[in-house]
Each structure stands twice: as C-alpha cells, then as structure tokens.
Amino acid sequence: MLEQIREATAYIQRSVTETPVVGIILGSGLGNLAADITDKVEISYNDIPHFPPATVEGHAGRLILGRLGGRPVVAMAGRFHYYEGLSMQQVTFPVRVMKALGIHTLLISNAAGGMNRHFKVGDLMVITDHINLQPEHPLRGRNIDALGPRFPDMSEPYTKALIAKAGDIAAAKGISLHSGVYVGVQGPSFETRAEYKYMHVIGGDAVGMSTVPEVIVAVHSGLKVFAMSVITDIGIREEENVITHEEVLAAAKAAEPHLTYIFSELVRQL
Incomplete structure (x- = not known):
C-alpha cells in the first residue's frame, strides 16, 4: 500500500504547486462546493494511479x-463505497493519499436518512459520533506502522x-444545526422500517x-475530522415512506448552500 500511496501522490503533485492543508469529501448531490474553489486543477479519478472509478450517480469522480x-x-467530488464491490482499503485509499499530500484536517459531507423525530428533510446534522454496522473494517489486516497505530483511539x-x-x-449566519450519531451501513438498498427503528433504538440519529x-482511516492517520449529514429522508415515520435516489439528490441540492457556507468558513478559520 505504501508504494501505491507514493505513486498516486507523486502523480497528483505534478499538477499542483501548493501543499493542501485541508481535505474535503463531497457526498451525493453535494458537489457544488467545488465551484467555490479557485485557482483549481481537476484530475479525473480514472487518471490517478490506484484510484477506483466513481460509479454512483451524483458523484462526479x-x-x-x-x-x-x-x-x-x-476536494473529492465523489467518493467510493463498499457496496460498489470495492475493498475497504480501496474505499479509503483517497484519505491516505490526501494525508500524504499534506492535509491535517478532513471535512466530510454525506446524504443520510433521518431517524430522529425532531429532524425534517433538508436539515443539517453535525456528526458527533458514529456506530459502525458495516461488515468490514478498513484497518483489518497487517498494520503498517508508518500509516498509524495498530489500535487507534476512537x-x-x-x-x-x-x-x-x-x-x-x-x-x-442564522443556520439551524442539529447534532447526532451517524450509523454506517453497507447498502446499497435503503433501510426497512424495522431497520430504521432498530438503529434508532441503539442510539442512531441518521444512517448512511x-x-x-473514511473517518476510521483519518483518525488512524492522525487527522482532525469534521463531518456533516444532510437529512434527505425521514425513515422512522409510520406512514408510507418510499425513498428513491433521485429524491435523495434533490434534497441534498436544496440544503447544499448552507453546508457549503459552513465548510468554506471552517476552512477559512482554521
């Protein structure tokens, strides 16, 4: 992995003159923050050594x-997911590369289903903790001490x-924020009503x-992390609640200006 990280990093560094200090991961329907980045160079994932291609609608790649x-x-305009058939090492490889490029802070956004009855579609939730229900762990296997400790504190x-x-x-700015616990699941199917209720009972406020x-690998790498969810559907309602990816993207787009403002100001004040 170290050689792959070096090769990807060296390829990217050939296109830029400044060392980035902040990394940003933009989730489904949340790619417009990229329009506020100035003096930019864009590199397709397809051109970066060892990067998988982005396959999900709403992710630019x-x-x-x-x-x-x-x-x-x-900034990553589009991320990778375990449900795409990738390994967890592939999913989190860009975080390793951003660390190698020089970042000390990682900002993450995502679209998530709400399980807190006080949430509504379009709300923003600052993630204060998470519950990992994904079936694989990105640090499984031999630890590479140069990348981080065997047992990182979480x-x-x-x-x-x-x-x-x-x-x-x-x-x-007068922007309303919630805070809560994010539950990470494999996907790609949206959750059943029973699953929403279960995840809420065990302490979750949003699920995606x-x-x-990405957060586990960022912590393993010694990065500071901030993450925010856009609530794109409310899964805990008793009434009919059919969820489509198109509706998720639309809700994310509507909430994006506030998320973009907060991320931009966070970067400016770091």
Missing part, C-alpha cells in the same frame, strides 16, 4: 486542488473544537452508506 477560504485544499473521532467552531459559524470507513 474528480479530485480538485485549489484554494477555498484563502487556504489550499484538496474516543473522539470527530474533533470537538471543529464541532464547536461550526456551531458558532452557523449561529452567526459512507463516512465511517
């Missing part, structure tokens, strides 16, 4: 390097100082098919 909020950043996977700063940014593996 480009690595974008430039400046946001006056700081050099690297008592604070989401950096409290960044959560507090995001709260201040949102309050100053990404983020958790």
Whole structure:
C-alpha cells in the first residue's frame, strides 16, 4: 500500500504547486462546493494511479486542488463505497493519499436518512459520533506502522473544537444545526422500517452508506475530522415512506448552500 500511496501522490503533485492543508469529501448531490474553489486543477479519478472509478450517480469522480477560504485544499467530488464491490482499503485509499499530500484536517459531507423525530428533510446534522454496522473494517489486516497505530483511539473521532467552531459559524449566519450519531451501513438498498427503528433504538440519529470507513482511516492517520449529514429522508415515520435516489439528490441540492457556507468558513478559520 505504501508504494501505491507514493505513486498516486507523486502523480497528483505534478499538477499542483501548493501543499493542501485541508481535505474535503463531497457526498451525493453535494458537489457544488467545488465551484467555490479557485485557482483549481481537476484530475479525473480514472487518471490517478490506484484510484477506483466513481460509479454512483451524483458523484462526479474528480479530485480538485485549489484554494477555498484563502487556504489550499484538496476536494473529492465523489467518493467510493463498499457496496460498489470495492475493498475497504480501496474505499479509503483517497484519505491516505490526501494525508500524504499534506492535509491535517478532513471535512466530510454525506446524504443520510433521518431517524430522529425532531429532524425534517433538508436539515443539517453535525456528526458527533458514529456506530459502525458495516461488515468490514478498513484497518483489518497487517498494520503498517508508518500509516498509524495498530489500535487507534476512537474516543473522539470527530474533533470537538471543529464541532464547536461550526456551531458558532452557523449561529452567526442564522443556520439551524442539529447534532447526532451517524450509523454506517453497507447498502446499497435503503433501510426497512424495522431497520430504521432498530438503529434508532441503539442510539442512531441518521444512517448512511459512507463516512465511517473514511473517518476510521483519518483518525488512524492522525487527522482532525469534521463531518456533516444532510437529512434527505425521514425513515422512522409510520406512514408510507418510499425513498428513491433521485429524491435523495434533490434534497441534498436544496440544503447544499448552507453546508457549503459552513465548510468554506471552517476552512477559512482554521
């Protein structure tokens, strides 16, 4: 893996002159933040050594390097998922590469189903913790000490100082934020009503098919992490609640301006 990381990093570095300090992962329907990145260079995932191709609708499949909020950043316009048939090492490989490029902080967004009765479609939820229900772990196998410790501490996977700063940014702008626990599942099917209820009972406020593996690898790598979900459906309702990917993308798009503002200001204030 170390050689693959070096090869991917070297390829990307040939296209840029600045070292990024913040990495950003943009989830389903949340790619427009890339439009606010200036002086940017875009690289297709297909061109980067050892990057899998993006296959999910709403994910552009480009690595974008430039400046946001006056700081050099690297952004993933589209992520990888375990349900695509990839290994967890492939899913999280870009996090390793962004760390090798020089980032110290990772900002993550996703579209998620709400299980908290106080949520509504379009709300933003700051992730304060997670429950990992995915069937594979990205650190399984021989540990590479150069990348991180064998047993990384997960008592604070989401950096409290960044959560507090995001709260201040949102309050100053009049943006309403929830906070809660994100449950990571494999997918790609949406959850049954019974599964929504189960995940709420065990402590979840939102559920999605990404983020958790990326966060685990980011923590293993020594990165600070901030993550936010756009609530794109409410799965715990008793009434008929049919969910489609198109509706998820539409809800994410509607909420995106507020998420973009918070992410941009977080980068600027780091």
